Amino acid sequence: MSKNLVSRPELIESTGTLGIQADVYTNSLTKNTRRAYTTDVCEFFGVSDLNQVPLHQVQSVTVASAMEFRDRLLAEGKALSTINRKLTSLSAFYTFLSRHEVGIMEYNPFSAKEGLARMRQNKRYSNTRCLTVDEVQMLVRVTMEGDDLEALRNRIIVLLFATTGMRRAEIVHILLGQIRRSHGKDIIEIQGKGDKERIIVISPTIKVMIDNYIKMRGLTYENKDHYLLASHTSNARHFEEESQEPKPISTQTVYNVIKKVAERAGIHADDVSPHCLRHTWFTEALESGIPIQDVADMGGHSDLSTTRRYDHTKRVIKNNPADMLTNKFLGMAD
Template sequence: MLNSGNNYKLQDDNYTKTLSESTKRAYMKDIKDFFGVVDLTSITIEQIRNVNLTTSQEFKQRLEDEGKSTSTINRKLTALSNFYRYLCRRDVGIMEYNPFLSEEGTVRMYQDKRYSNTRCLTVDEVKRLLKAIENDDAILQLRNTIIVLALATTGMRRAELTHIRIGDIKIQDCKDVIELTQGTKGRKSRYVVVSDSLKVMIDKYIAMRGLDYTHKNVYLLANHAHNNFIHTNDILTESTIYRVIKSIADKAGIDASSISPNCLRNTFITRSRELGLDIQDIADMVGHTSISTTQRYFQTNRVISNSPADMFLGDNLNHSKKQT
């Protein structure tokens, strides 16, 4: 809603309906932060129209001076550009031009998109994560094992994982699958195959919670933080999954600062490629609309793995030993 005297109402779904819930929340926060308000109802049409190219460039420069990362700056500029693009629509008519468009002069920060900053875990590291869970309480052990296995063996996003309901677990072409319909980017549904080991854990976890597959609308993963309550139906949040992965990594003796849920997604993509799967098939499995996005994940690992640095170092060491 925009406060302009005539109570013009702005529905945020009109310009964020194709975004995932996590991206939508980030964009809405970026817009409110830019205008210095706590909700959209406080933004006036006058404030919106006072923004121009100079304002957008000064905003970008301020973010740089504050030491914001390239990806953060570009996300904020994109959020505002989407917002103003909506306001330029003829049926809205609040703005005549978008001050955050690159074509208008607002330059984005350069980011080398050939590589991903998310690292790929080794098979041994994944095993160490699973081993570290064994000391958890029974219900948490099952749930946390499902989290690690689901991320590492299906490549799903944590937003997708949190929104799985029991009814989404199905049999398709004689295989156990999960239909991802919520939390997906662009709200595009897809199926992911469930491994036998993951299905066993899911079955045990559902049974321990006193549920079965007739409880179709109940979320698969629950938050057991309150007194380890087994039968809770509180949905597990994305931030909780993030903290769970960090905690497990710490128990496993792996640098928690280098681990995130997306690392397990990266691991699935990279290992799938190493096994010889077609890149388009991998992109479809993980919900990428472009294979260039998929390539970024394993490109970094390939470059590092094929580096001749160790070979050069080995030759120099051998040469030094011969001279001594």
């Protein structure tokens, strides 16, 4: 047992679990990070609630067992990005436990400094499907078919993905209080991946749609703590009663919306996803001539090489000489 743990017995629950420290940890995370990180930690320990994690099991984790977990995920065929995200979640958890005022661990077994290497991702391209302009227009047209709450909401979802490049988790957590005017533009101030803040500009056309949508729900921008996107049926009058605490639409619901819209538009649903629309935004933004550093900043990429993957993919395909050389070598060249 950690000597720090012995010296701070008031931090230990009588049940032998993390107890109150689990609540302290989750409260130290922002709302955008909390669900993903705690889910990863619970998965590692085989529990459904962080409060249930046994202290003895927490303290028994070593660099070797962390490596075994990483290698097992790899053997299961998990994506390298998924493995790295889970390792990051667990590293953040153990960094918290290693803090002096917590005193449950003396070191972080998931830290790279302790020898746990992350999976190297050498992909220079993105294999996510990029939609054409015509296909995006087809998606939007489908959402124009109705004038009820659900149709208007779905229209806003599709257009926010396609015109701003926001991530799914970022879109579902937009609060009405984050939408305002600045420098003559309508903007949304969001807290994105890694809890990094950034400004999203929305077009006047989409702002009008948003205005109409929140008005149909009986809300105004004074309802700052209400989420922009609501979960409701097409015949719902309001998102919720005044007495209820505002809740965001789920990321799964947004995923399902994109799939259903794609199916109705006649586009193979397996080829379309929220990230597919985000990819399309990156590709079109770069294609329009916006400097890659600006595109990276607007899209929330901290590493420019991530943005280059989108540019690299299109250039390799678009500029490939396969057709020209085929004609040449077959004697079909002009």
